Amino acid sequence: MTRSVLISGAGIAGPSLAYWLGTSGYTVTVVERAGGLRSSGASAVDFRGDQVALLARMGVLGDIEACQTGMGDQAVIDAAGRRLSTFPSGLFSGDVEIERGDLARILYSRSKDVAEYVFGDRITGLAQDPDGVDVTFSRGPARRFDLVVGADGMHSAVRRLAFAGEDCYRHDLGLTVAGFTVPNTFGLDHSGLIYNEPGRLAMVASGRDPARAAVGLMFAGPPPDYDWRDTQACKRLVAEHFAGTRWQVPALLAALRDAPELYFDTISQIRMDRWSAGRIVLLGDAAWCPGPGGNGTGHAMLGAYTLAGELALAGGGHLAAYRRYEQIMRPVVTKSQKQAAGAARFLTPATERKIRNRNRTFRILAAPAMRGVFGWLAKRTTKSGALRDYPLPAGDPHCCRVAA
Numbered sequence: 198m199t200r201s202v203l204i205s206g207a208g209i210a211g212p213s214l215a216y217w218l219g220t221s222g223y224t225v226t227v228v229e230r231a232g233g234l235r236s237s238g239a240s241a242v243d244f245r246g247d248q249v250a251l252l253a254r255m256g257v258l259g260d261i262e263a264c265q266t267g268m269g270d271q272a273v274i275d276a277a278g279r280r281l282s283t284f285p286s287g288l289f290s291g292d293v294e295i296e297r298g299d300l301a302r303i304l305y306s307r308s309k310d311v312a313e314y315v316f317g318d319r320i321t322g323l324a325q326d327p328d329g330v331d332v333t334f335s336r337g338p339a340r341r342f343d344l345v346v347g348a349d350g351m352h353s354a355v356r357r358l359a360f361a362g363e364d365c366y367r368h369d370l371g372l373t374v375a376g377f378t379v380p381n382t383f384g385l386d387h388s389g390l391i392y393n394e395p396g397r398l399a400m401v402a403s404g405r406d407p408a409r410a411a412v413g414l415m416f417a418g419p420p421p422d423y424d425w426r427d428t429q430a431c432k433r434l435v436a437e438h439f440a441g442t443r444w445q446v447p448a449l450l451a452a453l454r455d456a457p458e459l460y461f462d463t464i465s466q467i468r469m470d471r472w473s474a475g476r477i478v479l480l481g482d483a484a485w486c487p488g489p490g491g492n493g494t495g496h497a498m499l500g501a502y503t504l505a506g507e508l509a510l511a512g513g514g515h516l517a518a519y520r521r522y523e524q525i526m527r528p529v530v531t532k533s534q535k536q537a538a539g540a541a542r543f544l545t546p547a548t549e550r551k552i553r554n555r556n557r558t559f560r561i562l563a564a565p566a567m568r569g570v571f572g573w574l575a576k577r578t579t580k581s582g583a584l585r586d587y588p589l590p591a592g593d594p595h596c597c598r599v600a601a
Contacts, residue, residue: 202225227314240411258293266404268389272391276392320358346479352425366469381409387404399413488534503526505589
């Protein structure tokens with residue numbers, strides 16, 4: 198039976214899998230290139246439908262509810278700050294919403310006692326044979342594992358080493374996004390503001406922490422020439438693309454210059470014919486990266502649960518488990534990727550006329566009688582039927598309680 202597992206990536210998918218495998222008796226190591234947990238600013242992720250049932254099964258729903266953002270509606274405004282229409286909270290916030298950094302902290306707290314975490318290191322080489330995988334690292338000594346899981350995001354090193362380069366699998370959706378935090382000088386209270394100019398979007402929202410606001414700046418067009426690890430160069434690119442934008446964008450760009458953390462990347466999908474190669478398997482954004490509105494976080498946690506469950510059913514037989522994991526998750530992911538593919542038209546309409554048309558549509562759908570439509574649209578890809586019963590230890594909702 199396979200028992201030692203290396204997981205690359207300590208974001209969402211990696212710690213989720215570490216929890217399920219660690220509580221099932223596996224010897225789990227998680228390696229993360231960052232020096233510690235990434236806070237990911239104040240960007241929020243949400244859960245809906247079956248995904249909430251999974252959180253309860255894992256025993257983390259109470260912790261997540263204690264840290265939820267409690268976001269209400271978000272107002273679409275013009276350059277003078279006048280309300281034009283509303284994005285109902287059900288569209289963005291789901292049944293429960295939490296800042297990504299808080300979620301990562303909860304998942305780490307749940308898994309750290311059943312897994313070894315190695316921060317500040319990364320995988321540099323993978324060599325597998327019928328009995329295991331020899332792994333080399335940039336800092337630590339080489340080690341051997343029974344299985345290796347790439348849960349290291351869209352720019353996965355495991356995918357590059359075990360399959361092929363990123364360009365073979367990445368499909369850009371025509372959007373680039375920057376995320377950072379600023380002081381909440383907008384008077385926002387569990388609410389947000391959305392401003393558009395053709396091909397550009399600025400979002401500001403404040404949820405659980407009234408002193409802080411999360412900023413999202415998004416622009417349409419071909420992928421820029423950038424290194425996502427070069428923060429200063431990415432800041433310059435954002436400033437160039439938003440030069441001349443009205444409303445409060447100049448002030449946001451000024452704050453960006455001194456922002457200690459920046460998330461900057463294209464909005465892209467990963468599309469692969471297979472997610473495993475021998476003893477190596479991909480999970481979450483490393484395997485699929487659905488895109489905006491594609492339930493990426495929920496699917497990452499569902500994928501981790503499914504992979505661990507299939508390994509349990511297969512008695513550790515990785516080939517059968519990997520095959521079943523992909524058979525279950527691929528239809529779910531494909532449906533979400535299709536839903537997310539039209540994000541650019543929705544988020545960054547190309548002309549003033551298209552912006553007005555979108556806002557008009559939302560004024561109609563925001564009417565009380567129509568709000569159920571949003572709930573239906575948002576939950577279409579969460580009722581997947583993929584949440585199965587597995588012989589895995591149930592999460593204790595009172596164990597490792599994390600302070601809100």
